[in-house]
Amino acid sequence: MAQSLGLDPSVPPARPARQWKPRAGISAYAALGALLVLVIGNALFTPNFATSSNLWNVLLQVSTVVLTAVGMTLVIATGGIDLSVGSVMAVAGAVAAVLLPRGVMVAVLAALVVATLMGIVNGSLIAGMRVQPIVVTLATLIAGRGLAQVISHEGELVTISDPAFDVLGRGHLGPVPVQVLIALVAVGIAIFLLRATPFGRYVLASGGNAPAARLAGVPVRRTVITVYAMSAFLAGVAGLVVASRLGASDAAKIGLNMELDAIAAVVVGGTALSGGRATIAGSVVGALIMQVIATSFNMLLVPYAWSLALKALIILVAVYLQRPRRV
Amino acid sequence: MSDAPLLRMEGISKAFGGAMALDRVDLSLQRGEVHALVGENGAGKSTLMKILTGAYHRDAGVVQLEGSEVDFDTPADAQGAGVCAVHQEIHLLSHRTVAENIYIGREPTRYGFIDWGRMNAQAAELLRGLGLDIDPEATVESLNTARQQMVAIARGVSLGARVLVLDEPTSSLSPREVSILYELVARLKANGTAIVYISHRFDELYAICDRVTVLRDGKLVATRAMAGLERLDLVCLMLGKSREALRDGVTGFGDHRDAGEAVADRPAVLRTEHVASGAKLHDVSFEVRPGEIVGLAGLLGSGRTETARAIFGADVRNGGTVFVHGESVNPRTPDDAIRMGVGFVSEDRKAEGIIPELSIRENLTLAALPTLTKFGVVSRVKQREIVERYMTRLGIKASSADQRIRELSGGNQQKVLLARWLCTDPKLLILDEPTRGIDIGAKGEIQRLVNELAKLGMGVLMISSEIEELTEGSTRVVVLRDGCSVAELTGAEISPQAIIRAMASDSPAASAVNATSPVS
Structure with a gap:
């Protein structure tokens, strides 16, 4: 034997050379650059944009999109998609509004449990029965909207007046709105999960190559169910925030089209729809880009229809920049 | 054969980035x-x-086809000029029929509509002319890999290919299918088609090639006639080594077979009794002792991979018993098997091995993550230590542990996948075609590594379709045929002839016994 393999752990390993850094998502930096350009441009040219009240307003508006986009990023990283987040928000809002008379804790917990269960149903159908994610969550999108209306007494507007519940959507901690804090905590936890825990690896491995992941001992099914549960849980939180902000549960309106905003944020942020990769920070940047555009167009009195057209253009450019490249 | 070459490539250079x-x-x-x-x-x-x-553009050099200079912008241009490639991974539309695939983009039409009758008739004639018994109206997915490959070649022929590139055409073919391919190649050759044949299998090169061009590190080493070129010299040219520097034997296993006696009395790490699974596996019994390399031989479809998957819990077992360390076990998922100390390297590195977008580090530690985790967090220190140790010890060549695994060569990917199991400290390692599709240098290294692992006391079950790998590497060889273990060869009994005899069910008596044997 020419050389010993030295699989004995007592032999100190030689340090391999380290000069090469991975291209840590060029598109994430591109998105960050685009955000900076937008903010600076608006600060210079849009009257009243660079005021602290307006900037807090942007963060306030974006917090619910960020919450759902974080969950959506994890789902998309497993190669799936979750169309049901908007409906889950409405269900959570409805459950909380109806149960508030029994106490804030009961209402909030029940809302989050129901939301999470909806996610577990999504994940189980997808991972266990191998139905396509887009079909399963489309069904939940439709059913959830109906469920929310049933819960809130056939779709009545249920008004909410509870000082403790109001904190979610209208409270502040110092200058910082509580909902912005909640979104930040969710972002922090998600980044930590992806970077530092086996679960994060399992998410990326399941999305990158599910058969290979399974053979390497990755609990693919459990991982997939978990990400849909997390996505629904975060959507539930977002639903509570919106209900608190509105002071009412509006089963027909809460979370409407939220799934599209969340997917747009994820895509603009640089997470590939094909799965196996994820950037939570990118999704936050993506959500901010969309929000800054919406806010500034609003301030510049640009018609809403035109702002939608520009949103669409941005999504297309983001996807174009991420396309697989030929050598 | 006229003297002017059909195709001449001269001074071709190409750089990617700076390399x-x-x-x-x-x-x-x-x-x-x-x-x-x-x-x-x-x-x-x-x-x-x-x-x-035409898939890449050259930086410098000249390509001449029949004396006139050509410059293909796209593979379609090249095809139009009669230069066609059939790749390792077959590019066909699997839901469409054979005829549709052959004539895609140039379907015969009638009044602007596809003339199905004429298309199918033409395809049938083409296939018959090539000596292939394939139904043109069958969907491609209903054919086995070999036949799909034949369809891809037939498509090239129908395009009027004068130059055909076959890239690893036999990597998923059984010996019988290989002989069909040989016949097809002979027929094309007789028609004057020039064929570039890329393969790692020397037997094939010597069987059908006239000349050989050897490349190393992007440079031309030599072009020689195959006749009169000794195998050893060809290996030397490929590796850039002198004859003396090469070890004896074709593989890197050395003298492992001698270990057979020494381990005979150790209790088995794995024993299977009458294992059955799915439609292909009926009755497989054998055992693996610590320190042994047990070869699992058989033709394609004989149930080798199915055996491995059934033991590893990747497929549901519907009969028989598996004992690990003498204890009857029933792993329902690979996760269960891993916890029992079993590792499994799949034959399909791309589809079932690597997670392409993840780094070497993340791929290497994937199976061992539970043991690297403390309070729910993956320990960076332990992780780095393991990754560095195995990258160094296995000689994994990469710019860093952060490099994406899909950017590595096949041999280095395979080493990462081996390391993925080694760092779980397995008692039994199941290797399905451990050296398929990797270059000869890395092949020897991996064979030596497997040998070393067995010497350290690991039990190894090695599936291989390379006879040399089985004869030189195994302490025992178990032969499968039609989903049943039909023979076991030990020590001096292990020879290519004996293995092939046991694999092929050509004796009528054997197949009669097989047909009537009870399916458990």
């Missing part, structure tokens, strides 16, 4: 010639062929 992938390489093909193109992975074979078929 020279090809440096002034020449290649010429005569009419009716089968020309082998060999070299280790990364030698530049595929780059050269991609330039020939």
Whole structure:
């Protein structure tokens, strides 16, 4: 034997050379650059944009999109998609509004449990029965909207007046709105999960190559169910925030089209729809880009229809920049 | 055969970024010639062929087809000029029929509609002319890999290919299917088609190639006639080593067979009794002792991979018993098997091995993550230590542990996958075609590694379709046929002839016994 393999752990390993850094998502930096350009441009040219009240307003508006986009990023990283987040928000809002008379804790917990269960149903159908994610969550999108209306007494507007519940959507901690804090905590936890825990690896491995992941001992099914549960849980939180902000549960309106905003944020942020990769920070940047555009167009009195057209253009450019490249 | 070459490539260079992938390489093909193109992975074979078929653009050099200079912008241009490639991974529309695939983009029409009758008739005639018994109206997915490959070749022929590139055409073919391919190649050769034949299998090169061009590190090493070129010399050319520097034997296993006696009385790490699974596996019994390399031989479809998957819990077992360390076990998922100390390297590195977008580090530690985790967090220190140790010890060549695994050569990917199991400290390692599709240098290294692991006391079950790997590497060889274990060879009984005899059910008595044997 020419050389010993030295699989004995007592032999100190030689340090391999380290000069090469991975291209840590060029598109994430591109998105960050685009955000900076937008903010600076608006600060210079849009009257009243660079005021602290307006900037807090942007963060306030974006917090619910960020919450759902974080969950959506994890789902998309497993190669799936979750169309049901908007409906889950409405269900959570409805459950909380109806149960508030029994106490804030009961209402909030029940809302989050129901939301999470909806996610577990999504994940189980997808991972266990191998139905396509887009079909399963489309069904939940439709059913959830109906469920929310049933819960809130056939779709009545249920008004909410509870000082403790109001904190979610209208409270502040110092200058910082509580909902912005909640979104930040969710972002922090998600980044930590992806970077530092086996679960994060399992998410990326399941999305990158599910058969290979399974053979390497990755609990693919459990991982997939978990990400849909997390996505629904975060959507539930977002639903509570919106209900608190509105002071009412509006089963027909809460979370409407939220799934599209969340997917747009994820895509603009640089997470590939094909799965196996994820950037939570990118999704936050993506959500901010969309929000800054919406806010500034609003301030510049640009018609809403035109702002939608520009949103669409941005999504297309983001996807174009991420396309697989030929050598 | 006229003297002017059909195709001449001269001084071809190509750089990716700063790295020279090809440096002034020449290649010429005569009419009716089968020309082998060999070299280790990364030698530049595929780059050269991609330039020939218009998938890449060359930086410098000249390509001449029948004396006139050509410059293909796209693979379609090349096809139009009669230069066609059939790749390792077959590019066909699996839900469409054979005829549709052959004539896609140039379907015969009638009043603007596809003339199905004429298309099917033409396809049938083409296939018959090539000696292939394939129904043109069958969907491609209903054919086995070999036949799909034949369809891809037939498509090339129907395009009027004068130069056909076959890239690893036999990597998923059974011996019988290989002989069909040989016949097809002989027929094309007789028609004056020039064939570039890329393969790692020497037997094939010597069986059908006229000349060989050897590349190494993007440079042309030599072009020689196959007749009169000794195998050892060809290996030397590929590796850039002198004859003396090469070890004895074709594989890196050395003398493992002698260990057979020494381990005979150790209790088995794995024992299977009458294992059955799915439609293909009926009755498999054998055992593996610590320190042994047990070869699992059999033709394609004999149930080798199915055996491995059933033991590993990847497929549901519907009969028989598996004992690990003497205890009857029933792993329902790979996760269960891993916890029992079993590791499994799949034969399909791309589909079932690597997670392409993840780094070497993340791929390497994937199976061992639970043991690297403290309070729910993956320990960076332990992780780095393990990754560095195995990268160094296995000689994994990469720019860093952060490099994406899909950017590595096949041999290095395979080493990462082996390391993925080694760091779980398995008692039994199941290797399904551990050296398939990797270059000869890395192949020897992996074989030596497996040998070393067995010497350290690991039990190894090695599936291989390479006879040399089985005869030189195994302490015992278990032969499967039609989903049943039919023979076990030990020590001096292990020879290519004996293995092949047991694999092929050509004796009528054997197949009669087989047909009536009870399916458990």
